[in-house]
Amino acid sequence: MNDSNALIEQSITFHGHLCPGLSLGIKMAMRAMELLGVERARDEELLAVVEMDNCAVDGIQYITGCTFGKGNLFFRDYGKVAATFSHRGKNAAVRLCFKPGATDTEEINRVRDEPGGKEEVAKIMLNMSAGELFVEKDVPPPEIPTAQIHSSIVCTSCGEAVMETRIVEMGGNPHCIPCSEKA
Ligand SMILES: [Zn+2]
Ligand SMILES: [Zn+2]
DSSP: OOHHHHHHHHHHHHHSSOOHHHHHHHHHHHHHHHHHTOOOOSSSSEEEEESOOSHHHHHHHHHHOOOTTTTOEEEOOOOOSEEEEEETTTTEEEEEEEOTTTTOOHHHHHHTTSTTHHHHHHHHHHTSOHHHHEEEEEEOOOOOOOOOOOOEEEOTTTOOEEEGGGOEEETTEEEOHHHHHHO
16 A cells, blocks of 8 residues: 555545545645645645535545644635645645536446445546646635734633633623623
């Protein structure tokens, strides 16, 4: 098993199942890293801006190391299977977008509605080339500030600690967002 096969297996474990969406995320991430000439992100140097919140995002998170928790994964709710990847050290970014109709191939249409068809489709997609699946474009790097560490303030209502930038002042007292909405 080579490195990329191992990564694919691990992404399936991470996501929970192999599906066409996951395949798209995996392919998109691998291609973007190849285009940018970068490795999986250990820190925040690589970042991804995703335009969807479906299975594909898990493939992107696992393969690129750009994760919600690390703060180098950004979500734009555009409902497109598309993502922009950039590297802070290199002044480069690439956007990949799913090509409409790319998976309407004879091979895929033959298995799509069979039992277990989704997984078969996903496997076929893993073997397709990035050029068959995506439209690629060099884009200006997205301007995203590096993550800041903020101090915490305790909410007057519930007593829970809240990051200072999420505090809502009410009657001169600090409140968390849920408490401010209840008031
Ligand atoms: Zn899935
Ligand atoms: Zn509160």
